[in-house]
Amino acid sequence: MVCATALVAFIISRVIVRLERKFSQTKNLWDDAFLHALRMPAVGFVWLQGVYWAANIAKRYSDAEIFKVNDTVLKIGIIWLMVWTLWRFVKQAESILASPAKMRRPMDYTTVMAVSKLARAVVVITAALVIMETLGYSISGVLAFGGIGGIAIGFAAKDLLANFFGGLMVYLDRPFKVGDWIRSPDQEIEGTVEHIGWRLTTIRTFDKRPLYVPNAVFTSISVENPSRMTNRRIYETIGIRYLDVAEISAIVHDIREMLENHEEIDSDQTLIVNFAQFNHSSLDIMVYTFTKTVEWVKYHAIKQDVLLQISEIIGSYGAEVAFPTRTLHLADPVRLDREADAKRPRDDSHDDESQERPDYREADSLSDYDEDGKADRTTYGDVDS
Incomplete structure (x- = not known):
């Protein structure tokens, strides 16, 4: 029996392989997908049927409990093989629908993957209910219990359900x-x-x-x-020196003309080149345009080329790009040396007071003054000198 089952399984496998090769020459992709999904479950069905017949033969010579469930095992096995076939077919369909090489207009991979997961979940749940019915369980009771238990599970797993x-x-x-x-x-x-x-x-x-x-x-x-962007934006503010205010109109004109003729700039989109404002240390020119490409690396290469051409246009007029500067205005410096103070005319109204005031500028401590409060000449010499 085992040898006969193995021989039949081999023959079935070779027949399906030959059919796959033949149908692969046609334009229909779904027959290829179905045969590929069917090949392994078909071989499994041959082995399942062979084991079932062998168990029935053995049942005649033995009263073992295991042989009493042959019919149930066969039914569950057939259900499992059907689930396996559908599962494989769904996987094949997923690869076909999302493949640009197989479909003229392939479906979005995310959508195909979602539908595939949903279809496989339906197959598994349906198979589980059929198996429970085969084993003698009441589906209505299971569904009623699931409704009550679902409420409890819903509260316990609200985050999981939210996800x-x-x-x-x-x-x-x-x-x-x-x-x-x-x-x-x-x-x-x-x-x-x-x-x-x-x-x-x-x-x-x-x-x-x-x-x-x-x-x-x-x-x-x-x-x-x-x-999903259609273009990439170049948005820059170029500052020109205040000394170059006479050239700014021509610079703006040349920059706009350069952008309109640039092969990588999309002239159908918004293009703005204007003198924008008087800034603190520069005359600002706004450059606003869009590239044709959305590729990140290529966009930066285009932006670099645009900025370098703008720099050349500014330089061609003898102008320069401004940088932050400040002009500091100082008052006339004031001389604070003693000679200048000595040459200034003195106020006579304060002569008496100044003569009686001790000269502390020439003494270092109180011990160097005499009883009248004047500096000791013997210690410091002639203070007037």
């Missing part, structure tokens, strides 16, 4: 998909989306660290998707 429904909203609204660069102005979330699960979304930050964000977060924050 689940948050992931469902991401799948339905599709604010981003796998491979998009996203950022949030509300939180420090920025990077490339790697995976969108039912509970967590995996984001790879620009320093190559994985960031795991619960899906419930996306229901309460704003999310930017720079991957």
